[in-house]
Amino acid sequence: MLAAYRQIAERGFEGLRTREVAAEVGVNIATLHYYFPTKEKLIEGVVEHAMERFRSTLEPHGTSADQLRNYLRAVRRLVQEEPELGAVMGELMLRSSRDRVLAGTMEQMYEVWHRTVRGLLKRAVKQGHMRPEADSDEVAAIIVATLTGVTLPARGGRADQALRQLERWLGIGPGPKRTNSSN
Amino acid sequence: MLAAYRQIAERGFEGLRTREVAAEVGVNIATLHYYFPTKEKLIEGVVEHAMERFRSTLEPHGTSADQLRNYLRAVRRLVQEEPELGAVMGELMLRSSRDRVLAGTMEQMYEVWHRTVRGLLKRAVKQGHMRPEADSDEVAAIIVATLTGVTLPARGGRADQALRQLERWLGIGPGPKRTNSSN
Amino acid sequence: MLAAYRQIAERGFEGLRTREVAAEVGVNIATLHYYFPTKEKLIEGVVEHAMERFRSTLEPHGTSADQLRNYLRAVRRLVQEEPELGAVMGELMLRSSRDRVLAGTMEQMYEVWHRTVRGLLKRAVKQGHMRPEADSDEVAAIIVATLTGVTLPARGGRADQALRQLERWLGIGPGPKRTNSSN
Amino acid sequence: MLAAYRQIAERGFEGLRTREVAAEVGVNIATLHYYFPTKEKLIEGVVEHAMERFRSTLEPHGTSADQLRNYLRAVRRLVQEEPELGAVMGELMLRSSRDRVLAGTMEQMYEVWHRTVRGLLKRAVKQGHMRPEADSDEVAAIIVATLTGVTLPARGGRADQALRQLERWLGIGPGPKRTNSSN
DNA sequence: AATGAATGAGAGTTCATTCAT
DNA sequence: AATGAATGAACTCTCATTCAT
Numbered sequence: 001m002l003a004a005y006r007q008i009a010e011r012g013f014e015g016l017r018t019r020e021v022a023a024e025v026g027v028n029i030a031t032l033h034y035y036f037p038t039k040e041k042l043i044e045g046v047v048e049h050a051m052e053r054f055r056s057t058l059e060p061h062g063t064s065a066d067q068l069r070n071y072l073r074a075v076r077r078l079v080q081e082e083p084e085l086g087a088v089m090g091e092l093m094l095r096s097s098r099d100r101v102l103a104g105t106m107e108q109m110y111e112v113w114h115r116t117v118r119g120l121l122k123r124a125v126k127q128g129h130m131r132p133e134a135d136s137d138e139v140a141a142i143i144v145a146t147l148t149g150v151t152l153p154a155r156g157g158r159a160d161q162a163l164r165q166l167e168r169w170l171g172i173g174p175g176p177k178r179t180n181s182s183n
Numbered sequence: 184m185l186a187a188y189r190q191i192a193e194r195g196f197e198g199l200r201t202r203e204v205a206a207e208v209g210v211n212i213a214t215l216h217y218y219f220p221t222k223e224k225l226i227e228g229v230v231e232h233a234m235e236r237f238r239s240t241l242e243p244h245g246t247s248a249d250q251l252r253n254y255l256r257a258v259r260r261l262v263q264e265e266p267e268l269g270a271v272m273g274e275l276m277l278r279s280s281r282d283r284v285l286a287g288t289m290e291q292m293y294e295v296w297h298r299t300v301r302g303l304l305k306r307a308v309k310q311g312h313m314r315p316e317a318d319s320d321e322v323a324a325i326i327v328a329t330l331t332g333v334t335l336p337a338r339g340g341r342a343d344q345a346l347r348q349l350e351r352w353l354g355i356g357p358g359p360k361r362t363n364s365s366n
Numbered sequence: 367m368l369a370a371y372r373q374i375a376e377r378g379f380e381g382l383r384t385r386e387v388a389a390e391v392g393v394n395i396a397t398l399h400y401y402f403p404t405k406e407k408l409i410e411g412v413v414e415h416a417m418e419r420f421r422s423t424l425e426p427h428g429t430s431a432d433q434l435r436n437y438l439r440a441v442r443r444l445v446q447e448e449p450e451l452g453a454v455m456g457e458l459m460l461r462s463s464r465d466r467v468l469a470g471t472m473e474q475m476y477e478v479w480h481r482t483v484r485g486l487l488k489r490a491v492k493q494g495h496m497r498p499e500a501d502s503d504e505v506a507a508i509i510v511a512t513l514t515g516v517t518l519p520a521r522g523g524r525a526d527q528a529l530r531q532l533e534r535w536l537g538i539g540p541g542p543k544r545t546n547s548s549n
Numbered sequence: 550m551l552a553a554y555r556q557i558a559e560r561g562f563e564g565l566r567t568r569e570v571a572a573e574v575g576v577n578i579a580t581l582h583y584y585f586p587t588k589e590k591l592i593e594g595v596v597e598h599a600m601e602r603f604r605s606t607l608e609p610h611g612t613s614a615d616q617l618r619n620y621l622r623a624v625r626r627l628v629q630e631e632p633e634l635g636a637v638m639g640e641l642m643l644r645s646s647r648d649r650v651l652a653g654t655m656e657q658m659y660e661v662w663h664r665t666v667r668g669l670l671k672r673a674v675k676q677g678h679m680r681p682e683a684d685s686d687e688v689a690a691i692i693v694a695t696l697t698g699v700t701l702p703a704r705g706g707r708a709d710q711a712l713r714q715l716e717r718w719l720g721i722g723p724g725p726k727r728t729n730s731s732n
Numbered sequence: 733a734a735t736g737a738a739t740g741a742g743a744g745t746t747c748a749t750t751c752a753t
Numbered sequence: 754a755a756t757g758a759a760t761g762a763a764c765t766c767t768c769a770t771t772c773a774t
Contacts, residue, residue, distance in 0.1 A: 012277055014197045018765065028739045033766065035737095090277050094195055097270065097336045114341060138351070141344035145332035146325060153280045158297060161324035168321070169352050201748060211756050213750080218754095222748065378643055380563045384744065394760045396746080401758095405744065456643050460561055463636060463702045480707060504717070507710035511698035512691060519646045524663060527690035534687070535718050567769060577735050579771080584733095588769065 001036075001045045008046060009084035013091050018042070047102060050088045051109055057085070058113065060120055066129070068120045069172040075147055076163055086151040110144070117143050130171055139170075184219075184228045191229060192267035196274050201225065230285060233271050234292055240268065241296065243303055249312070251303045252355040258330050259346055269334040293327070300326050313354055322353075367402075367411045374412060375450035379457050384408065413468060416454045417475060423451070424479065426486055432495070434486045435538040441513050442529055452517040476510070483509050496537055505536075550585075550594045557595060558633035562640050567591065596651060599637045600658055606634070607662065609669055615678070617669045618721040624696050625712055635700040659693070666692050679720055688719075 003024040007016050018039055022032040036042035057078055060071045079086055096103040118140040124130040133139075146166050150159040186207040190199050201222055205215040219225035240261055243254045262269055279286040301323040307313040316322075329349050333342040369390040373382050384405055388398040402408035423444055426437045445452055462469040484506040490496040499505075512532050516525040552573040556565050567588055571581040585591040606627055609620045628635055645652040667689040673679040682688075695715050699708045 011281065012196070014195070014278075015281075017763090019763090027737095029765085030740080030767080031738050034739095037766090039765065087277065087280060090273070093335060094270070094273050094277065095197075098194065098198075110341070136348075137341075138344045138348035141341040142329060142348040142352075144341065145345035146328050148335070149328035149332035152276060152331070158293065158320075158324040158327065161321045162328035165319075165321035165325040169325075200746090202746095212748085213757080214755050216749065217756095220749090377647065378562070380561070380644075381647075383742090385742090393758095395744085396761075397759050399745065400760095403745090453643065453646060456639070459701060460636070460639050460643065461563075464560065464564075476707070502714075503707075504710045504714035507707040508695060508714040508718075510707065511695050511711035514701070515694035515698035518642060518697070524659065524686075524690040524693065527687045528694035531685075531687035531691040535691075566767090568767095578769085579736080580734050582770065583735095586770090 001042065001049055004042050004046045005049055005088060006084065008091055009087040012087075013043075013095060016043075046088070047092060047105060050085070050092060051105065053085055054089060054109065055112070057082075058116070060116065066172065068124050068129075068170065069167065071117075071120060072147075072163060072167060072172075075150070076160070079151055079159070083153055087153050090152050114140050114144055124172075134170065142166075143170075184225065184232055187225050187229045188232055188271060189267065191274055192270040195270075196226075196278060199226075229271070230275060230288060233268070233275060234288065236268060237272060237292065238295070240265075241299070243299065249355065251307050251312075251353065252350065254300075254303060255326075255330075255346060255350060255355075258333070259343070262334055262342070266336055270336050273335050297323050297327055307355075317353065325349075326353075367408065367415055370408050370412050371415055371454060372450065374457055375453040378453075379409075379461060382409075412454070413458060413471060416451070416458060417471065419451060420455060420475065421478070423448075424482070426482065432538065434490050434495075434536065435533065437483075437486060438509075438513075438529055438533060438538075441516070442526065445517055445525070449519055453519050456518050480506050480510055490538075500536065508532075509536075550591065550598055553591050553595045554598055554637060555633065557640055558636040561636075562592075562644060565592075595637070596641060596654060599634070599641060600654065602634060603638060603658065604661070606631075607665070609665065615721065617673050617678075617719065618716065620666075620669060621696075621712060621716060621721075624699070625709070628700055628708070632702055636702050639701050663689050663693055673721075683719065691715075692719075 004016065004021045007021055007024070016039075018032055019029055021042070022029045025032070032042070036045060058075065060067055061074070092102060092106060096106040114137075118135070118137065121130065121135045121140060125132055125135040143166065146162055150163060187199065187204045190204055190207070199222075201215055202212050204225070205212045208215070215225075219228060241258065243250055244257070275285060275289060279289040297320075301318070301320065304313065304318045304323060308315055308318040326349065329345055333346060370382065370387045373387055373390070382405075384398055385395055387408070388395045391398070398408070402411060424441065426433055427440070458468060458472060462472040480503075484501070484503065487496065487501045487506060491498055491501040509532065512528055516529060552570045553565065556570055556573070565588075567581055568578055570591070571578045574581070581591075585594060607624065609616055610623070641651060641655060645655040663686075667684070667686065670679065670684045670689060670692075674681055674684040692715065695711055699712060
């Protein structure tokens with residue numbers, strides 16, 4: 001299943017071949033079918049894994065006051081260190097428009113993500129790190145949207161710029177540029 | 184070629200079949216191969232078409248002072264009225280990580296887009312509609328990133344929320360809520 | 367399709383392989399699928415052919431007074447000269463218990479056969495070659511049943527004996543043994 | 550083995566799967582292979598069982614004078630109550646043309662059957678229930694042939710008609726219709 | 733005696749591509 | 754410029770059989 005995950009990251013659903021997955025693991029195709037009766041089931045397994053991976057990685061860690069800032073940084077790091085996740089999530093996103101079940105899973109995932117971010121905002125406001133207006137669905141939505149765009153592969157160096165600006169608008173940018181915090 | 188474009192929008196690269204493309208046009212497959220010797224060439228044609236479509240649609244129109252705001256609104260409309268474009272662009276984005284040529288094309292496209300937005304920002308600042316700091320690569324980057332995230336299919340109702348917040352931060356939000364313009 | 371017919375005769379449905387059918391004809395498998403999209407369709411074709419073959423062969427020919435006797439002889443000859451037909455009909459018969467459509471086809475075929483034999487009986491009676499009681503569904507039924515049993519493969523030398531006795535009972539046996547005609 | 554027998558009756562050799570046989574019994578496939586090293590051996594077992602079943606069922610019972618008539622009735626009943634046997638015998642018959650060993654077994658079985666019927670005829674003649682000419686291989690052959698045809702599945706309602714006529718010709722038909730006994 | 737796991741060989745089917753016309 | 758027919762390569766899936774325990 002991990003092999004399938006990697007294959008999808010590397011070649012997309014378009015290039016997912018059960019034989020190669022089996023080969024990568026070093027077993028016969030029949031063995032693969034022993035565990036995943038159909039390709040469909042295998043994909044379901046991959047979806048589960050990707051979701052789990054995504055959740056566990058995008059869960060805010062630490063309890064410091066600057067949790068939100070840390071969160072954004074963590075994403076930035078994640079994207080660079082594990083580009084596969086972005087690729088697979090992208091594939092899933094596209095596929096979700098053709099697969100009702102997957103669509104549901106994705107939507108749910110987005111909701112969880114959205115609420116997570118919203119929670120971070122709420123706490124930051126309460127602790128006085130942010131202005132009250134920042135605790136809104138709109139702000140959470142643009143954060144998630146930007147992170148989504150940034151998580152996708154092939155977004156070049158502009159990703160960092162976008163994230164930096166996001167931090168500024170949120171008023172959690174780097175010290176020296178605090179002047180921009182009022183943007 | 185338009186048929187291929189539609190097919191990709193509907194079924195993704197994963198589901199692109201030359202036979203169906205030919206069938207949709209009403210010609211024999213051999214005839215399709217007469218014009219596009221290989222599937223690859225056909226895809227190249229689709230890429231060209233998509234780029235053209237994308238450029239022409241995301242080109243800012245009108246000359247009013249509120250050009251940037253109009254621009255964002257136009258995108259919002261486009262996404263709703265022609266979801267195919269978003270789907271195809273998504274497919275191309277993912278594919279670009281496996282196709283060097285396409286990667287170049289996409290990057291170039293993003294650069295053009297980025298500069299277009301940057302131009303809009305510059306003009307808005309010059310005309311006094313926006314604070315000077317808004318004319319930066321960072322701001323342009325987050326605009327493009329958000330629009331990208333919003334253009335993708337299957338992003339539910341949060342897309343509008345994200346765009347609304349973007350407008351607020353840019354200080355071009357709807358009149359009554361101008362109070363938020365300082366966010 | 368003829369090749370499939372022969373394959374079924376030789377190896378049964380159990381041993382029908384599209385690849386071998388294609389090979390026997392000397393074409394690629396893909397070519398076979400070009401004409402018969404699925405194995406199922408190919409089998410349908412074979413059924414059609416077998417029915418046609420069966421009908422045309424078991425149709426009474428000639429107009430002589432001894433039509434019925436000639437008919438039985440023709441069957442005897444057919445069975446010996448073209449054992450494939452018997453084999454295929456046997457396969458179809460067995461298959462018909464698992465295939466509703468085929469079951470209908472077979473039943474219809476049997477009805478036609480039955481009526482054909484009944485017609486022969488009627489004429490023989492009218493022409494005075496047979497006693498009136500011979501023109502009945504029962505007699506037709508036993509003739510068809512015997513012929514069916516005889517048409518099947520692997521019925522050894524007893525087939526001829528059975529047919530001979532049938533002729534005797536019908537009173538159309540060989541001259542010298544006319545004495546038995548009252549059995 | 551009984552499970553295999555049932556499977557063959559239901560789906561034919563074509564549809565015989567060792568896995569389903571094992572599943573029906575509730576054991577692992579490996580366990581099945583422990584007792585029947587190969588599918589071939591399993592089939593041999595089924596053949597044995599079918600033969601035993603056939604012999605024991607088609608053995609004439611009772612000692613009354615009307616033994617032959619009872620025998621035919623017994624077959625009629627058997628066919629209706631246990632259609633599986635007919636199906637399996639049909640499968641075996643067809644298979645025998647491809648399997649020399651099975652062919653021998655079947656031929657032997659037919660010989661036994663034939664002699665059994667011949668014995669019944671002889672006794673009936675001796676007891677004066679039938680004309681002397683009835684005690685012949687030909688008559689035995691047509692009886693076996695008709696019974697064979699009747700035992701096969703999918704022979705509709707005509708089976709009864711055929712058997713009735715057989716009884717008439719043999720002079721052992723139902724009382725009231727004795728007039729037909731001379732046919 | 734029994735099993736979960738593994739496998740090789742092969743099945744039907746698909747698809748981009750080519751050929752002959 | 755267009756087509757019906759043909760093809761090779763590859764795909765997912767199946768199945769009898771074997772292996773390790």
